Amino acid sequence: MMASLIAVPAQAQSQSQTPPKFTTPAKAAQVLEANVAGRPTPPPVTDKENLWLLDLSTGGRVTIWLRPDVAPKMVERIKTLTRRHFYDGLLFHRVIDGFMAQGGDPKGDGTGGSDLPNIPAEFNYLPHVRGSVAAARADDPNSANSQFYIVFQPRFALDKKYTVFGRVIDGMQWVDRIERGEPPANPSKIVHAYIAADNPPAYVPPAPVAAPDLGAPVTLPGAAPATKPAAVRRPAPKAAPAKKAATATK
Numbered sequence: 532m533m534a535s536l537i538a539v540p541a542q543a544q545s546q547s548q549t550p551p552k553f554t555t556p557a558k559a560a561q562v563l564e565a566n567v568a569g570r571p572t573p574p575p576v577t578d579k580e581n582l583w584l585l586d587l588s589t590g591g592r593v594t595i596w597l598r599p600d601v602a603p604k605m606v607e608r609i610k611t612l613t614r615r616h617f618y619d620g621l622l623f624h625r626v627i628d629g630f631m632a633q634g635g636d637p638k639g640d641g642t643g644g645s646d647l648p649n650i651p652a653e654f655n656y657l658p659h660v661r662g663s664v665a666a667a668r669a670d671d672p673n674s675a676n677s678q679f680y681i682v683f684q685p686r687f688a689l690d691k692k693y694t695v696f697g698r699v700i701d702g703m704q705w706v707d708r709i710e711r712g713e714p715p716a717n718p719s720k721i722v723h724a725y726i727a728a729d730n731p732p733a734y735v736p737p738a739p740v741a742a743p744d745l746g747a748p749v750t751l752p753g754a755a756p757a758t759k760p761a762a763v764r765r766p767a768p769k770a771a772p773a774k775k776a777a778t779a780t781k
Contacts, residue, residue, distance in 0.1 A: 570600075571600035571601070572600060573598055573600045573601075574596075574597075574598075574599065574600065576596050576700060579726070579727035579728040580726065580727075580728040581596065581597040581598075581599060581606070582594055582595070582596060582597065582726070582727035582728075583595040583596075583597050583609060583610075583613065583697060583724070583725075583726060583727075584724065584725040584726070584727055584731060585618075585702075585721050585723075585724050586721070586722045586723040586724070586725075586734050586735075587702075587705045587706070587708075587709070587719060587720070587721060587722065588719050588720045588721075588722055588737055589705045589706075589708035589709055589719050590705055590708060590736065591702050591704070591705040591734060592701075592702055592705070592734040593699055593701070593702035593703070593705050593706055594699070594700055594701035594702055594727075595664050595697045595698065595699055595700070596697055596698050596699075596700045597609065597610075597696060597697045598657065598695075598696055598697055598698070601653065601655035601656070601657060601695070601696070602653040602655060602666075602694050602695070602696035603653070604650045604651065604653055605650055605653055605666050605675060605694050605696040606696050606697075608645075608647065608650055608676075608677070609679075609696070609697075610726055611647070612645055612647075612677055613724045613725065613726055614726065614729070616723075616724075617637070617645060617677065617724075618634075618635060618677075618721050618724035619721065619722070619723050619724060620720060620721065620722070621634055621635060621636065621637060621639070621720060621721050622634060622636075622639050622714075622718040622719070622720045622721075623709050623710070623715070623718055623719050623720065623721075624636055624639045624640060624641060624714050624715075624718060625641060625713050625714065626709050626710060626711045626712060626713070626715055626718075626719075627711070627713065628683070628711045629683055629684050630682070630683060630684065630686060631680040631681060631682050631683055631686070632680060632681050632683070632706060632709045632719075633667055633678060633679070633680040634678070634679065634680075634720075634721060635667070635677045635678040635679045636677070636678050637677075639714070639718075640714070641678075643677075643678075644676035644677045644678065645676055645677040647676065647677075648676075649671075649673060649674050649675060649676050650666070650673070650675045650676065650694075651672075651673045652668075652672040652673050652675070652694060653666075653694045653696070654672075654691045654692065654693070654694060655691070655694070655695060656691075657690075657695035657698075658685070658687055658690050658695070659682050659685060659686040659687055659688075659689045659690055659693075659695065660682065660685050660698075661682060661683065661684055661685060661703070662681070662682065662698050662699035662700075662703055662706075663681070663682040663695050663697075663698055663699075664679055664680070664681050664682075664695070664696060664697035664698060664699065665679065665680055665682070665689075665693045665694055665695040665696065666678070666679055666693060666694040666696060667679060667680050667693075668693065668694075672692075675694055679696075681699060681706050683706070683707070722737060
């Protein structure tokens with residue numbers, strides 16, 4: 532089943548809304564107040580069990596703060612698949628400039644997922660701001676599986692229609708470099724995915740691609756063939772004077 536993000540015009544959200552002020556990194560990443568009665572407490576941004584690391588082919592490591600307090604099933608799915616190395620090598624197959632980058636599909640065309648069951652909707656209060664990470668799905672609200680998307684620019688019209696389960700807190704510059712297209716001509720990919728608590732190795736940039744062998748030089752029509760420069764002649768060294776043969780003394 533197609534697991535593709537359904538875009539909704541962002542203009543549905545009022546642009547006159549006053550942006551909130553933040554005093555701590557945790558509140559900045561959470562966006563809304565944390566002191567609402569009955570609301571589970573989010574994990575600290577230093578909790579390695581809830582930090583998802585994506586090493587991208589665009590040049591660096593992205594750190595995503597996972598939110599099991601609002602989307603426990605989707606966060607658990609991300610952890611399970613990551614530890615199975617499911618995401619290693621997968622492409623960002625749908626990337627819309629000014630909107631989002633979508634990946635997590637083993638087929639690379641938006642129709643694939645993992646071998647695990649789909650996840651029921653966990654729509655919550657987290658908004659679609661820059662760096663938000665949410666579960667992609669088909670028309671059925673309960674069809675999220677392995678695919679996800681990272682938001683480039685706010686798209687508040689999608690709030691409470693898709694499960695937001697995390698937020699980029701470091702490395703957004705590498706997300707911005709993801710190749711655009713539906714699909715991209717030269718798609719960017721997840722080189723490796725890790726959970727920080729598993730003590731992953733440091734980021735290693737992909738090996739540079741070797742330049743193709745273009746073969747022997749080609750002479751264009753009408754061009755004079757290349758000639759080798761004339762050899763420089765040097766004077767031959769003078770011969771040393773011949774030595775007289777030794778003769779016996781009479």
